[in-house]
Amino acid sequence: MALASVVGNVLIVGTGGAVRLTKSGLGCPTWPRCTDESYVATSEMGVHGVIEFGNRLLTFALAAVVIAGVVAAWRQRPRRRPLRLLAVAAAFGIPAQAMVGGLTVLTNLNPWVVGLHFLASMAVIAAAFAFWRRTLEPDDPARPTVPTPLRGLAWVVAGVTAAVLVVGTWVTGSGPHSGDAGAARNDLDPETISQVHADMVFLLLGLAIALWFALRAVRAPAGALRAAGLLLLAILGQGLIGFVQYLTGLPVLLVGAHMLGSCLVWLAALAVLWSTRERRPAGIAETPQPHLATASV
Template sequence: MNRIVRPVSGILLRRLALASIIANVGIVVTGGAVRLTASGLGCPTWPRCTDDSYVTTPEMGVYGVIEFGNRMLAFAVGLIALATVLAVLLHRPRRPGLLALAVAVFLGIPAQAVIGGITVLTNLNPWVVGLHFLASMAVIAAAYALWRRIGDPDGPTVAVVPAPLRALARVTTGVTVAVLVVGTWVTGSGPHAGDHGAARNGLDPETISQVHADGVFLLIGLSVALIFAFRAVGAQRATRAAIVLVAVELGQGLIGFVQYFTHVPAILVGAHMLGSCLVLLAALSVQWSTRERRPVTPAADVAATNAADPVPVTA
C-alpha cells in the first residue's frame, strides 16, 4: 500500500532553519563553557571518551561530564540539521539553492566533530581550537543564509542600494570575519586554555589584544558609515540592519574592554563568545539587506514594472 507523503510547509521549514541557527550558536557557547571550566580534556581521547569507553566514567568527575555533554549536544545539532535537509526535500515547490545550503549545514556538523577530535588529540593546540570556533562561524553563516533564503520569494535578485554601498557592505563583512579570526588569536594567548596543561600560542596578549581592538574600531567606523550611507539613499531596511549591527558591536566591544581590564573572568569570556555569534549574524543581516528577491511578475505586467524596478544583480 503506497503512502502519501505530505509536503512540508514553508513555515515549518523556516522554523527548522531558525532552530539550526540557534542550536549552532548554542554549541559555540557550550563549547566555550568546556574551555572556561578547564574541561577540554575531560574526555582525554577521541572518538572514545577513554581508551576503554565511549562515555564518561565516574572517575572522570565533573570535567568528564561537561566535555561528554558537549559531545552529545553535537548529536542534537546534527539531528536538527538532518531534519532540515529532509524538510527541504519534502518542500513543494522545490526551491533552487535550498538543498545545497541545508546539506552544507548538515555536513558542517561532522566536520566540526572531527576538528573537535583533533583539538583533543593535539592536547588543545590553540590554533586548532581557534579553527574549531571559526568552523562553527561558517556553519552559522550557512544556516543563516538558508533561513533567509527560505523567507525570500522566488524571483530575480535585485539591488536596493547602489553598487558602491554594496561593496562597502561586503568590506564590512570581510572586516567582521577578520576581527573574529584575530579574536581567536587573542583567546589563544590568554589564560583560558581549556586544560591546565594546554599550551598557548606564544603571542603577546597585550599586543594581539591591541590589534584586535584596532580591528573593532575599524569595524564600528565602517558600520556607522553604512548607517548614514543607507539613510542617504532611502534604504530603510538596510539602515535598520546597520543600526542593529552597530548596537551589537558596541555591546560586544564593551564586554571585550571590561574583560580585558578585569583580567579576563570566565563569565565575560563566555558572554564575548555569544557576542561574536551575534556580531556575525548582524553583519550578515546587513549584507542580505542590500538586495532582495522580487516575486515573478506576470507577463502582462512586465513592461510596466521594468521601468520602476532596480537593475537585477546576481546572488
C-alpha cells in the same frame, strides 16, 4: 527548522566556550571515544568529563535538527534546488565541525586548532543563516536594494568582521583560558595582540557607522537601515564586554558572554549583507527606488 539550526549552532558555541572556561577541554582525553575503553564519560573522570561529554552529546542533538531541515527542504513543493543545497551545506558542516573538535582533543588543545574549531562554527552559522533566509524568499533572481558602492561596502564590513573573529582567536590563544591546565599557548604577546584586535574593532565600528549614514543618505529601504543599526548596537555591546573583560582580568562569565557576542556580531554583519538585495516573485511589480536611480549623481 532552519531557524532552529541557526540558534542551535550559536548555543553550541556557548557550550563549547563553557568547556574551555571550566578547564574541561580534555575531560574526555581522546576522540571519538571519551576514553580508550569507553564512548561515554565515567564516574572517575569527574565533572570535567561530564561537561566535555555533554558538549559532545549536544552535537548529536544539533545534527538531528539539521537533518530534519534537510528532510523538510527535500519534501517542499515546488522543489527548490538552492534551498536544498543550503540545507545540505548546513548539515555537512556539523560532522566537519565535529572532526575539527576531535582534532583539538588529539592535539592536546593546540591553540591554533582550538581557534580553527571556533572559526569552523562561524562558517556553519553562515551556512545555517543563508538556509534560514532563503526559506523566507522565492527563488527569483536577486535585485539590489542599495547602490552598488554601498553593497560593496557591506561586503567590506562582512570581511572585516570575519578578520576580527580570526584575530580574536589569536587573542584567546595567548590568554589564560586554555581549556586545560597543561595546554600550550600560541606564544603571542597578549597585550600586543589584544591591541591589534581592539584596533580592528575600531575599524569595523567606523565602517559600520559609515555604512549606516550612507544608507540613510540614499534613503535605503527600512530593512537595510534597520540591519545596519542592529550591527552597530552589536559591535558597541561586544566592544563594551571586551574592554570590561580585559580590564577585569578576563572573568569566565564575561569571556563566555564575549563568545556569544561574537556570534551575534557575525549574524548582524550577515544580515546587513543580506539586506542589500531582495528577491521578488515574478508576478509582483518592482517598487521604484529613487536611491538606485540617483546613485550616480
